[in-house]
Amino acid sequence: MIHTESEYDVVIMGAGFAGVCQARHLMMKIPNIRVALVDPRPPQRTDKDLKVGESTIEIASLFLAKELGLREYLIENHAPKQGLNFHWAKDAAKTETLDDYYHTGSNRQVPIPSYQINRAKFERDLLEMDREMGAEFYHGQVVDVDLTPNDALKTVEIKVGSDRLSLKAKHVIDAAGRRFIIGRKTDNLIVDPEDLMGLDTGAAWMRVRNVDRTLFHDGHDPLGATTSHYYATNHYFGQGHWIWMIPIDTETMDLSIGIIHHHNVLSAEQVNTREKFLGFLKANHTILSDIIESSEVVDFNYWGKLAHRSKTMFSTDNWYVIGDAAYILDAFYSYGTTTVALAIEGVTEIIRAKLAKEADAEQKRAAYNEFNLAYARSVNCLYRGHANQLGHASIMSWRIYFEYMWWFGVQVPMYVGKWHLDMTFIPIFLKTLNSNVDGLFADLCKQFDQLVERDANIGLMDCYRADQLIGGYHTLKHFDDFLENAKIEPLRCNVFAGLKQTCFYVAVWYVMFQWKGFGIAGILRPQSIYHVLRLLGLSMQATIGELIYKSKTKGLSANTEVEQMRQEFKSYHYQPKLQPWMTTTNQS
Template identity: 25%
Template sequence: MDRKPHDAIILGGGLAGLSLAMQLKGEYPDMDIVVLERQARPLPEAAHKVGESTVEIAAHYFADTLGLRDHLESSHIRKFGFRFFFSEGQDDLADVTELGVSAVLPTPSYQIDRGILENYLGDEARRRGIDFRDGVTVKGFDIGAGEEVHTVRATTADGNVDVFHARWLLDASGRAGMIRRKFDFTRDNGHHANAVWFRIDDRLEIDGWCDDAEWKERCHPPERWRSTNHLCGPGYWVWLIPLSSGAHSVGIVADAAMHPIEKMKTFDLAVQWLEEHQPLVARQVIKRRDKLLDFAFFRHFSYSCSRMFSSDRWALTGEAGAFLDPFYSPGSDFIAIANTYITLLIGHDRRGENVAPHARLYERLFFSFYEGTLKMYRGQYNLFGDAEVLPIKVIWDYAYYWGVLCQIVFQKRLGDSAFISRMSDELLAATDLNTKVQAFFQPWHDVSDGRNRKVMLDQRDLAWFADMNSTLHDALDDDTLAQRLRDNVRMMRLLAASIVERAVDDHPSLREVAGDLIEVEGERTELFARVA
């Protein structure tokens, strides 16, 4: 029986829990950390967990904050960005609108095999002096009152019962959500969608699905398969994500009302659904039916949480707290954000400071980032088959993400209350702009013809867009960062005006719902060239 109080016990040794342990150990090398994980190692490759696509914040967090760049570069796939095809019911990708980059942008992101990564994290955690115990089932826990320690009861793989005590109790138990469920913190966030997914033990090389020479030559190198490929239609999108093991992850994510889960909740039903909506994918999957590795689904996967961080020395991270949507792959981003706030809170506690005001601030900031991102999804899935509106929405969403949230994270200002207060006007302005622009997409969609055009909309052609990506790793002092945020918010105002002007040019009736978005003086931000 283990009765010595530890500095922290982490419930769950998956991506969120192990990365939190490594971040804490890197920041506080003398910290005594125990990680309790139910699944025994080693984990299977290719068919362990979804969440294989990372974007810039998560890639930065894993590579730079945790020091895993060599592993990411050697054992996973450098991503060729996001790519979108408006291919509902289509048989030839050369005949549809494609949105993406013709060449990889400078700031890296990765396609990760969760089994490979989590096996490595478990070994690396032990190498770094973290007490990682796999094959352990947590049976219960008690939150200590006041300064009392927390207690965790667990059973090892051989049936022995252990009791652990710790100053901090950190829940990274995924959808089990031990603390969230015990205290009824789960909240409906108004975004109702479902997902099914499976892995095929073979590469689905989308580059070979089309014989059109011009189409093939649009990308350099011609490796679209390295992208997170989105095949879009009204109310849904299908993902294609390559894994370094040689397998491919395939998923269907859909608005619950427009595409009920009952029509896709088995592999055979999912294939039938794909035959109707994405026949190109169905054809490739059917050829490889004998290489199916797994199949699973989540009903109503998106949820919020009323609490994340407590002055009573407990906290939630990853899916143990709140989860948004796999579109744009924000899951690992919010692991990075929550883990950073937890690391800061523990630092305040170790210095003998009152944790309460910091816990309240960090929780408020976390949920402001969560709600701002949620606006990209909630009530927006009906746009996903619209080849006129969705490409512009994607550009806007990137600008908001790179221009605001990435700046705060990359420049290590997540917990800088003085800087956040200094920039409050700009941050509130960005939030307000995002709310208005997301709302504008709906009336635009209502009048849009959404027509597919035989074209690639190359994000590389947008100089300002590529520049935002290339400068994410700039090291900035407070004044320079403040000016960049002001410039980015100004650019977003011009971008919003450009979006509205473009829509109004084609659909004059939209001027009535544009509000003040169009009332901005200055040179309009470049969008895609008109396509006949």
């Protein structure tokens, strides 16, 4: 047994999605940083190392492509994602083909490309890139960690084969997923469904290969959409559950199919084995059991308990929890890797500021910690009431529309402009976010429940279409020209415009929802009047915010590189000549 000691700036426990991305981000942002990664999985990942978390949405995909510089890698190695599709059975007893379902969903390319990733391949490749960049990889297991106070060096005890090693680190990151290395040690986890807005779920999933894709869709859709239906994340709903179908590899044609079920409606005992899960699908989503029967099965997995959050994410003792080690609530909308991206950027900036001994490092830590904890709560809120509502096509379609409005209108621009790292913006954002979670969203959730109970049909809202609200609005609409003018440097993207317009359109959505669901009584309800006035008030505040933002950024170019080229271009002259390339010998 060998005992050796090595010292690092950062030791990352776990080389899954969160760990390998965090390591690359740190090395890209902080020159010469010494990083170690520890993971018991071998660097050459196989089918056995396939994990869930295959679908990315805009923030995660921008993070991977832009922050980590993986755009070409993603295009060449992972499947393009074609938005999200949602399906509800017309008749629960007949679910053989897609025609047996009502649908809303992606009808065109979304403006920001995202990807369906093969996790084993992604983690293998990123780990290799990390090692090439200088990260030390220990193929072993963390057995203990000594979380000393404040800036004192930490010790991470690891087991590599039969050897025990002690790694010293200024900063320790727990990215070891559900091992909860730091979570257990510091009593940092929130797991009681009562404290998770009632969320009590489990998940079963399978990976299958070489399916007969025509059982889902034959690809010929001259009238419906300009996108592939197969490469979208397809969601199938029913009472107390939703099911995903995600293509994860274009070479092996692997497909991930899984269920999130709410224990109070559908118990673990009903879906926790491969046979039971297949039986459930045969009875309730025959199309999916037929697809699975046409394939080679790669694996089956079941987790009885999914959701948890953390009390602290970035501690003043220089430990950090990210990824599953920090929080996961539900897989609906595929938020997981997005939450990882937001956390990683915060961690990197804190560590950068700490290593550079900057005066505001601790202020940043406090602000980013608060931001990520509040963000986790807001993600939690996305699933409140799902147990009752998922199977109701009309109500869920309205809910999805509402949630899409905030995503594209506020969250995506916030991320593009790096406002989640901005110390003046964070408190403003958190105030709005927290009051929405506890006010408007909570109240709406009760109303969704009431409508489900009444079996109200208030129509099917399709968030991708521009003919559902007013003025050609659709939820993917941007209110700033950040894409057209590549305003992708920090603070260039005008998030206030998104906030202003989104609050306004949400107010319109809200009035329409009250009218359809509850008639004039709904509109005149004191809470409704309050929410509409508050939304319009927020829109006004954002207008003022926008004016201040515009005056502060007056004269700032939308994109520095373009501006530089334009300046250089001022001395442009047409040169009607070619450089000689034929030698005298060639000419003869």
